[in-house]
Structures are given as structure tokens and as C-alpha cells.
Amino acid sequence: MKASYKLYFFLIPALMYQLIFGIYPLIYNFILSLKDVNLITYMGGTSQWIGLSNYVQTLKDTVFQRAFFNTLVFTGLSLSFQFIIGFLLALLFNRSFPLKGLLQSLIMVPWVLPIIVSGSFFRWFFSDRGMVNGFLLSWGLIDKPIPWITSQALPIFSVTMANIWLGIPFSFVLLYTGLRAIPLELFESAEIDGANWWQKVLFIAVPLLKPVIITTLTLGCILTVKVFDLVWIITKGGPGEVSHLLSTLSYSLAFDKFQFGKASSVLVIMLLLTIGLTIFLNSIRAKEESSIG
Amino acid sequence: MKWSLRMILIMAMVLVAVVTSVGFTQEKVTLTVQDYYGSVNDNGRFIDEMAVEFEKNHPNVKVNHIDIPFAQYLPTLLQQTLTKTLPDIIMADNPSVPQLIKAGTYKDLTDKVKEWGLENWEDFFKGHQEVTSSEGKIYAFQFTTNSCALFYRKGLLDKAGIANPPETWQELKEDSKKIKEVLGINAFGFDASATEGGTWQFEPFLWSNGGSLLELDQPEAIEALQFLTDMVKEGYVSRDVVNVSSQGDPTQWFINGEIPFMVNGNWEFGWQLTEDVMQQLGDVHVAPLPVPEKGKRIIVPFGGECFGISSNIDPAKYDLAWEFLKLLVSSDNMLKLNTEGDSGLPTRASVAKEILGTKPILKVFLEQAQYALPRPLMGGMDKYPDVSSFVWVAIQKALTGVATPEKAFKEAARNIQGLFSPEDYEKYKQLARTLLQEVSER
Numbered sequence: 001m002k003a004s005y006k007l008y009f010f011l012i013p014a015l016m017y018q019l020i021f022g023i024y025p026l027i028y029n030f031i032l033s034l035k036d037v038n039l040i041t042y043m044g045g046t047s048q049w050i051g052l053s054n055y056v057q058t059l060k061d062t063v064f065q066r067a068f069f070n071t072l073v074f075t076g077l078s079l080s081f082q083f084i085i086g087f088l089l090a091l092l093f094n095r096s097f098p099l100k101g102l103l104q105s106l107i108m109v110p111w112v113l114p115i116i117v118s119g120s121f122f123r124w125f126f127s128d129r130g131m132v133n134g135f136l137l138s139w140g141l142i143d144k145p146i147p148w149i150t151s152q153a154l155p156i157f158s159v160t161m162a163n164i165w166l167g168i169p170f171s172f173v174l175l176y177t178g179l180r181a182i183p184l185e186l187f188e189s190a191e192i193d194g195a196n197w198w199q200k201v202l203f204i205a206v207p208l209l210k211p212v213i214i215t216t217l218t219l220g221c222i223l224t225v226k227v228f229d230l231v232w233i234i235t236k237g238g239p240g241e242v243s244h245l246l247s248t249l250s251y252s253l254a255f256d257k258f259q260f261g262k263a264s265s266v267l268v269i270m271l272l273l274t275i276g277l278t279i280f281l282n283s284i285r286a287k288e289e290s291s292i293g
Numbered sequence: 294m295k296w297s298l299r300m301i302l303i304m305a306m307v308l309v310a311v312v313t314s315v316g317f318t319q320e321k322v323t324l325t326v327q328d329y330y331g332s333v334n335d336n337g338r339f340i341d342e343m344a345v346e347f348e349k350n351h352p353n354v355k356v357n358h359i360d361i362p363f364a365q366y367l368p369t370l371l372q373q374t375l376t377k378t379l380p381d382i383i384m385a386d387n388p389s390v391p392q393l394i395k396a397g398t399y400k401d402l403t404d405k406v407k408e409w410g411l412e413n414w415e416d417f418f419k420g421h422q423e424v425t426s427s428e429g430k431i432y433a434f435q436f437t438t439n440s441c442a443l444f445y446r447k448g449l450l451d452k453a454g455i456a457n458p459p460e461t462w463q464e465l466k467e468d469s470k471k472i473k474e475v476l477g478i479n480a481f482g483f484d485a486s487a488t489e490g491g492t493w494q495f496e497p498f499l500w501s502n503g504g505s506l507l508e509l510d511q512p513e514a515i516e517a518l519q520f521l522t523d524m525v526k527e528g529y530v531s532r533d534v535v536n537v538s539s540q541g542d543p544t545q546w547f548i549n550g551e552i553p554f555m556v557n558g559n560w561e562f563g564w565q566l567t568e569d570v571m572q573q574l575g576d577v578h579v580a581p582l583p584v585p586e587k588g589k590r591i592i593v594p595f596g597g598e599c600f601g602i603s604s605n606i607d608p609a610k611y612d613l614a615w616e617f618l619k620l621l622v623s624s625d626n627m628l629k630l631n632t633e634g635d636s637g638l639p640t641r642a643s644v645a646k647e648i649l650g651t652k653p654i655l656k657v658f659l660e661q662a663q664y665a666l667p668r669p670l671m672g673g674m675d676k677y678p679d680v681s682s683f684v685w686v687a688i689q690k691a692l693t694g695v696a697t698p699e700k701a702f703k704e705a706a707r708n709i710q711g712l713f714s715p716e717d718y719e720k721y722k723q724l725a726r727t728l729l730q731e732v733s734e735r
Contacts, residue, residue: 040675043374043396120538127533129551150532152695238487239535240690240701255368256487257682 026271033264042260054265064266067237067244070156071273074163074245075224081164082220083213086171091201093172094179111169119233122162123149126234149235155243159231166230170223171216178212179205210288218281225274246270324614327359328384328598329366335563335634336437336598343620354613363539374398379603381614387424388489388668390433390599392675394425399432399601405615406431416624416641420667425599433601434622437630437637439558440593440665441497441582442657444566448576449553452476458554458580462520465554465583469529472553481524482543483556485534485692489678491685493594494540494556495521496668500592500729502585506672506680507722509687510706516585518698522691535689541565548574556582558596559658563636579657592732595665597637638662664732671728673721676712683708 033054041047058064093104125131126148133145148158190200228247237244237252246266254263330337344356359380361369373379385393393399406414421435445458453475459465469480484490504514524530543555544565571577581591600621602614620626627644638658639645649659672680687705690696710718
């Protein structure tokens with residue numbers, strides 16, 4: 001009894017940290033989402049309780065609907081491509097070839113660069129007078145610049161491409177580490193049994209990597225849903241609010257329009273979305289683990 | 294032994310208490326001044342100079358000059374208000390001032406101003422007075438002002454066979470066509486970003502055509518947006534204008550010779566178009582922005598920042614803060630700032646008159662300053678930032694073809710009307726109409 005009491009004592013710093021920087025802001029944000037809060041009522045402390053009205057307005061708002069859809073597209077495409085490319089790279093680096101060490105560190109570049117640098121780069125890369133259009137025009141593949149980030153439909157896909165590039169090292173590192181843990185003998189004996197490359201990947205690597213794969217996807221999902229800076233730097237959610245994610249929409253509502261109540265309601269919905277996705281991915285993991293056990 | 298040890302301890306504690314209390318009474322009073330100028334800007338340097346002068350005359354005062362980046366400025370103010378850590382002297386961009394007054398950020402300075410002499414207040418241009426006061430009470434002073442005009446590269450125009458800068462929208466379109474055909478470059482650039490910068494650079498086109506921020510669904514407003522949309526569609530303006538990170542981006546294109554025309558403001562002379570850059574380029578000139586048709590007057594919004602005192606200031610520091618504020622906006626110092634620096638225009642009539650003869654490059658800006666309009670009064674006072682955010686979204690939609698100018702502005706007009714009660718909407722709509730009428734006839 002006394003020993004466990006002492007153990008709780010050691011938990012206090014972590015608990016305090018969670019309470020102050022995790023739980024308190026969450027609750028405060030939830031309270032804001034139920035009130036009519038703008039710059040004037042916020043500073044004056046005169047905001048009124050308005051129940052779920054912020055949520056009703058938000059859900060009806062076409063900009064929000066677009067941002068919600070964008071977030072799903074952004075997360076879905078980012079996760080799948082980051083995973084596939086990361087996995088292929090991990091398979092490639094699992095064998096030895098010249099300059100492997102150098103190339104392996106080059107793959108980490110997107111992770112090392114500050115987002116403000118890569119974001120500004122992509123803004124220029126995708127602009128009408130930018131690098132992509134410059135190449136395509138000079139090769140004669142197009143005769144008018146493609147509006148990568150200056151049209152209605154394309155911007156969300158352009159920022160997704162940028163985010164895929166940014167997230168490859170994350171998938172790569174996790175999957176590569178997992179792959180290294182698989183004994184080489186397994187692959188060798190499969191080879192002796194006449195398995196080709198695809199069969200080795202599908203029937204040895206993938207099943208043994210399943211826990212790693214699910215962790216990569218779960219973490220990746222959480223990290224992707226909350227991406228803010230990259231999109232904010234490249235398009236600011238524009239042009240004309242067509243490329244907002246839930247995160248950028250919430251920021252823009254709060255700090256461009258000072259509609260803090262509505263901004264908070266967007267954040268709560270975003271939180272629910274993340275929780276939902278995580279539960280879904282965790283349930284897959286639980287099923288896996290019970291079937292293994 | 295034990296007793297004497299206790300005695301020594303007590304004496305030591307007393308000593309510490311005495312020393313620290315003496316220390317406290319002699320400690321300097323700190324005045325904090327907060328803005329987004331940074332120390333490379335003329336205005337920022339001027340405030341540093343004033344701080345040194347003030348410290349010399351008040352040896353017990355330390356002036357702490359804080360610089361916050363522009364994009365973070367309002368969020369920081371907000372956070373400071375909530376945590377009661379506002380600086381003593383607060384700068385804000387003029388369109389935000391009515392909102393901050395309403396939110397209670399600024400202290401009512403009316404009595405102090407009366408003590409100083411109302412003639413000082415009345416020396417400020419009317420528009421500046423209107424932005425910094427509310428219901429007869431004075432809360433701040435507009436410290437500097439600026440506006441937008443047409444910057445052009447004479448050398449590039451010569452190459453394209455254009456003798457004079459365009460005066461009307463039609464001429465701008467024709468010149469752009471020539472430039473595109475002869476030089477093969479975009480002709481014109483401006484800021485259409487999803488920020489106040491986008492709205493602010495559109496307002497000269499809107500107002501000179503008789504349009505209003507509160508009646509965007511009217512033909513005058515739609516025509517103005519249609520004009521800029523056509524310029525983009527024809528390829529005279531790059532669609533990249535919607536993604537510029539600030540009004541400084543088009544200046545880069547301009548300096549690089551990628552566009553011969555741009556909308557920009559006089560602050561550029563203290564920022565990117567400094568004396569040495571101007572000399573190197575050698576062909577940079579300024580003309581008024583083109584108007585819809587000959588004979589119409591160019592009506593621009595005025596920019597610039599205001600200084601006031603925090604409503605939460607320690608009463609013991611109020612007098613000192615007021616003295617410092619007075620130093621910043623006295624006519625002598627304003628003359629000094631505007632004679633030595635190149636990034637702003639004076640806000641006091643007496644100073645403007647003296648500057649006019651001495652700076653030829655500022656002529657266009659000083660002349661249009663007398664017709665420049667305060668943005669908040671033209672767009673719903675403390676709701677102006679909200680109004681503006683609907684305007685820049687609509688501009689972006691039209692320029693990128695997401696919606697037609699008509700559709701974009703009709704939607705914006707509906708949203709803007711929704712910000713106000715019917716009575717307020719009517720009141721502000723009339724106010725904007727009256728102001729516009731006044732300046733176009735004067």
C-alpha cells in the first residue's frame with residue numbers, strides 16, 4: 001500500500017503537465033465553443049452562453065463542409081502515399097548497395113528542414129510562374145501555366161503532394177526499423193523454397209510487420225489530421241477558402257475574423273474526427289493482437 | 294552559542310530586507326512601448342531615438358521597446374489583454390483601432406489632451422481623428438500614415454513604346470496589352486492575398502468607381518472587381534497575386550523587371566525601394582492609380598498606425614506614459630521623423646504642409662492624402678476587420694475563376710449584411726455613402 005502510494009507521487013509531474021497543458025485547454029476550448037465569443041466580448045468578458053448554436057452554424061457553413069472534405073482527402077491521400085513510398089524505400093534499403101548510407105540520410109532531408117522553409121519552397125514551386133510550370137512550359141508539355149495553387153480544384157491536391165513528400169521519412173524510418181528486426185534467415189529460406197520478391201514481401205514482410213504498420217498508420221493519421229503550418233504557408237486556405245483544412249479554417253476564424261466560439265467548435269469537431277479514426281485503427285490492432293495471441 | 298547563531302541569522306535577514314527595500318525604491322520605472330516596426334524601419338528607429346531622449350530627461354525611467362511581427366500582432370495583443378500583461382503604450386494598425394477601443398484596450402485620454410491643448414488634436418487630419426476617437430472621447434493618436442499609388446518602371450515602358458503612365462482603367466489595359474506583346478511579361482502586380490492587404494489594395498478601385506464595401510452587390514463594386522479579374526484573365530496579371538505573402542512580394546517582381554506596373558505604398562521607400570535601390574534601378578516613378586474614366590478622382594484608403602495608452606496601466610505610470618506619447622506625436626518630432634525618414638507621411642496638417650515642398654517622390658501620396666478615407670468608417674467601424682475578410686475572400690474567388698465577380702460579391706454582400714443589425718447596417722451604409730460623396734465632390 002505504502003509502496004504504491006509512493007509510486008503515485010512520482011506520477012505527479014506528468015499528471016500536472018497533462019492537466020495544465022492538455023486537459024485544461026481542451027475543456028476551455030469546449031466551453032468557448034458553447035459561447036458567443038468574439039474579440040469584443042472576449043476582451044470584455046461579456047460573452048453569452050448560446051448552447052450548440054456555434055455547432056449548428058458551423059455544420060451548415062459551406063466553407064466548413066469543404067474543409068471537412070479537404071481534411072479527409074488530405075489525410076487519406078497523404079497516409080496512403082506516404083505509406084506506400086515509405087514501405088518501398090524501406091524494402092529497397094533493406095538490401096545493401098553502393099552509397100546506401102548517403103542516400104539514407106538524403107531521405108531524411110524533408111524532416112530536417114523547418115516547415116517554413118519547405119512551405120515557402122512549395123509555394124514558389126507550385127506558383128503560376130514557379131518551377132513546375134517553368135519546366136512544363138519549357139519542355140512544351142503545356143502552353144499555359146497549370147494553376148496548381150491558384151484555382152478551385154487543384155490547390156488541395158498540391159498541398160497534399162507537399163505533405164506526402166514531408167511525411168515519407170516518418171513512414172520510412174518506422175517501417176525500415178521494423179523490417180530490420182525480421183531475421184534474414186526467413187527471407188533466405190523462402191528463397192530456397194522458390195519464393196519470388198513479391199511473395200517474400202506479401203507473405204513474410206507484411207504479416208510480420210503488421211503491428212509496426214498499424215502504429216505507423218495510427219501515428220501518421222493523428223499527425224496528418226492536425227497539419228496546419230504547411231497549408232497555411234502555401235495557400236493560407238485559399239484562394240477564396242477552397243483549400244482550408246479544419247485546422248487552418250479554425251485558425252482563420254479565430255485570428256482573421258475573431259470568431260473564437262465558431263473556431264472552437266471547428267476544433268472540437270476535428271478532435272472528434274481524430275478520436276474516431278484512432279479508435280478505428282486501434283480496433284484493427286486489437287483484432288490483430290487477439291488473433292496472434 | 295546557539296543563541297548567538299540565531300541572532301546572526303536574524304540580523305542577516307533584517308539586512309537583506311533593508312537592502313532589498315532600498316533597492317526597490319531606487320529601482321527604475323519601466324515604460325513598455327509595443328509595435329511591429331522592427332528596428333530597421335524608420336519608424337522603429339525613431340521610437341528608439343525618442344526612448345533615448347526620454348531616458349535622458351527622466352533618469353529613473355527605462356523605456357522598453359518591444360517588437361512583435363505583424364502577423365502575430367493582434368493575437369499577441371489579445372493574449373496580453375487576457376493575461377493582463379498589456380504594454381503601457383500600444384500601437385495598432387488604424388483599421389483595428391475602433392475595435393480595440395470598443396474592446397476596452399485603450400485608455401480615455403480626453404482630459405490629458407485638453408490639458409495639452411485641443412489645437413494639437415485638431416491639427417490631425419479629420420480621418421485620423423475619426424479613427425482614434427469614439428463618441429467624443431479621444432483614445433489614441435495616428436502616428437504616421439500612407440497610401441497606395443501606381444509605381445512604374447520608365448525604362449520598361451519606353452521599350453514597349455508607352456510614353457506616359459496610364460490614367461484610366463482602359464489605358465492600363467491597353468498598355469498592359471502592349472507590354473505583354475512587346476516584352477512578353479506580365480504588366481501589372483498587386484496584393485490579392487487572403488489578408489487585409491488584399492482588401493486594402495482593392496479599395497482604391499472600388500471607391501474611385503463609386504462602390505462601397507457595404508454595397509458590394511451594386512454594379513459599381515462588381516465593375517471594379519470585373520476590371521481586375523479581366524486583367525488576370527487576359528494574362529496581364531499573374532494569378533500568383535493571390536498567394537503573395539505580403540505587399541512586399543510584388544515589389545520583388547518589380548525590382549527584377551518582371552512587371553513594369555504595381556500597386557504599392559510610400560512605405561516601400563523606407564523598406565525595399567531604398568535610396569540605393571532606387572538609384573540602381575534609375576527608372577522608378579510614381580503616378581496616381583488609374584481611375585475608371587477621365588475626370589474621376591482617385592480615392593484611396595489611408596494606412597498607418599496609431600499609438601495610445603493601455604487601459605490597464607499602473608496609475609503611477611500614467612503621467613510618464615502620457616509624456617512619452619506626447620513626445621511621439623508632437624509636431625516637432627513628427628516633422629523630424631518625416632524629414633529624416635522615408636517610410637511614412639505626416640498625420641498633422643501643419644507638418645504635411647512643411648514636408649510637401651521637400652520630397653518630390655512623395656508628391657502623389659501627399660496630394661491624395663487629403664482625399665484619403667478611413668477604412669473603418671467606410672466599412673462598419675468596429676466590424677471592419679470582419680467586413681474586410683469577406684471582401685478578400687470574394688476577390689480571390691473572382692481572380693482565380695472560382696466564381697464570377699458578380700456571384701462572389703453578391704455572396705460577400707449577403708455575409709456582410711449578416712454581421713450587422715438592420716439599423717446599424719443602414720446607418721453605416723449611409724455613413725460610407727456620405728463620406729464617399731464628400732470626397733468625390735470636394
